[in-house]
Amino acid sequence: MSELIRDTAVFVNLNALKYNLSQIKNMYSNKVHVMAVIKANAYGHGDIEVSKAFMDAGAEYLAVATLSEALALRQIYSNYPLFILGHTPDRLLGMVAENNITQTIFSFSQAKILDDICFGKNIKAKVHLKVDTGFHRLGCVDKEELLSICRLRNLEVEGIFSHLALVNEEENLKQYNLFLKVTEFLENKGIRFRYKHISDSISAVDYPEYSLNMIRPGAILYGLKGFHKGELDVIPALEFVSHVSQIRNISKGEGVGYDFLWRAPTDTLIGTLPFGYADGYPRNLMNKGYVTIFGKKCPIIGVICMDQCMVDLSSVPEAQEGSRAIIYGDGKNNTMSIDEAAKLAGTNKNEIVSRISARPPRIYI
Numbered sequence: 001m002s003e004l005i006r007d008t009a010v011f012v013n014l015n016a017l018k019y020n021l022s023q024i025k026n027m028y029s030n031k032v033h034v035m036a037v038i039k040a041n042a043y044g045h046g047d048i049e050v051s052k053a054f055m056d057a058g059a060e061y062l063a064v065a066t067l068s069e070a071l072a073l074r075q076i077y078s079n080y081p082l083f084i085l086g087h088t089p090d091r092l093l094g095m096v097a098e099n100n101i102t103q104t105i106f107s108f109s110q111a112k113i114l115d116d117i118c119f120g121k122n123i124k125a126k127v128h129l130k131v132d133t134g135f136h137r138l139g140c141v142d143k144e145e146l147l148s149i150c151r152l153r154n155l156e157v158e159g160i161f162s163h164l165a166l167v168n169e170e171e172n173l174k175q176y177n178l179f180l181k182v183t184e185f186l187e188n189k190g191i192r193f194r195y196k197h198i199s200d201s202i203s204a205v206d207y208p209e210y211s212l213n214m215i216r217p218g219a220i221l222y223g224l225k226g227f228h229k230g231e232l233d234v235i236p237a238l239e240f241v242s243h244v245s246q247i248r249n250i251s252k253g254e255g256v257g258y259d260f261l262w263r264a265p266t267d268t269l270i271g272t273l274p275f276g277y278a279d280g281y282p283r284n285l286m287n288k289g290y291v292t293i294f295g296k297k298c299p300i301i302g303v304i305c306m307d308q309c310m311v312d313l314s315s316v317p318e319a320q321e322g323s324r325a326i327i328y329g330d331g332k333n334n335t336m337s338i339d340e341a342a343k344l345a346g347t348n349k350n351e352i353v354s355r356i357s358a359r360p361p362r363i364y365i
């Protein structure tokens with residue numbers, strides 16, 4: 001860590017990311033297009049570097065949630081196909097067009113605004129139509145409205161998509177069939193879509209029959225397994241690491257941290273670590289979280305502070321100031337996996353990784 005500006009950092013294994021992408025491509029014998037989802041700073045892994053890894057591994061498209069995310073990537077990757085999965089406010093649609101970013105469109109009024117902008121600039125904007133098949137987040141249900149969007153002359157309606165709520169097989173099938181119905185209606189009117197997509201990570205693995213000709217995996221590319229039915233070997237790409245700042249002995253009965261919410265039951269060796277909830281570590285892991293030092297679990301004691309926390313070093317008397325502590329690992333050698341952190345914090349794996357804040361530097365290996 002000598003070259004690092006900080007003792008808490010996120011290590012990202014780019015080969016693992018490439019492996020995971022090739023795994024899903026191979027599962028489909030390279031027969032579907034892959035739109036790699038890199039929103040939320042590539043699920044906390046760092047979007048600029050991660051994009052490069054996914055492009056190298058054959059992702060045809062990169063997807064983000066917001067215009068701000070797309071613009072930051074566009075500065076680095078001037079030509080790569082970039083898709084905004086979410087809503088871009090009308091007042092900002094001009095930036096989408098100017099920067100050759102593909103936009104989700106779900107209403108004629110949005111489409112018309114973008115079309116007018118493009119007419120004025122003599123350019124065409126690429127869009128994918130979003131159909132609401134039941135999730136009721138974003139999307140259009142009106143076939144005629146979608147058709148009128150397709151007839152605008154300054155838009156290139158490159159794709160059409162929807163999103164599954166993944167309630168159960170029956171609901172999935174209902175959503176999928178509705179999507180096909182809408183798509184066929186438009187195709188019967190002579191509209192052609194280069195890309196059709198409805199599958200995220202879970203559906204890409206569990207329901208390959210819904211893959212159409214494009215999938216939008218996020219979680220699995222980072223080695224996070226949420227699927228149930230299918231199988232795909234993917235490997236976690238992230239290790240969250242810190243180093244002990246200070247070590248000392250405290251006496252039986254002494255308190256640690258705010259409100260002394262932990263008191264030493266016996267004379268105890270404790271260590272302080274330079275990470276806290278402002279780094280994205282869940283504060284509600286008090287009394288549950290641990291770090292791994294020399295392969296041993298060291299429970300976090302007391303309240304987790306904004307920038308620091310304290311651990312019980314009883315299991316590793318050989319620990320020293322500067323010793324390496326694994327916050328999140330791959331689950332082997334007594335490390336806390338992302339899955340375990342999610343369960344303990346009462347959330348899902350995507351939240352655990354995407355909430356890791358910008359403060360810890362990302363190191364790519």
Ligand SMILES: *Cc1c(COP(=O)(O)O)cnc(C)c1O
Nearest residue numbers: 037085163200201216217218219
């Ligand atoms: C985030 C997102 C995805 C990727 O989801 P994962 O579960 O991480 O694979 C796919 N599609 C849309 C519309 C999304 O917002």
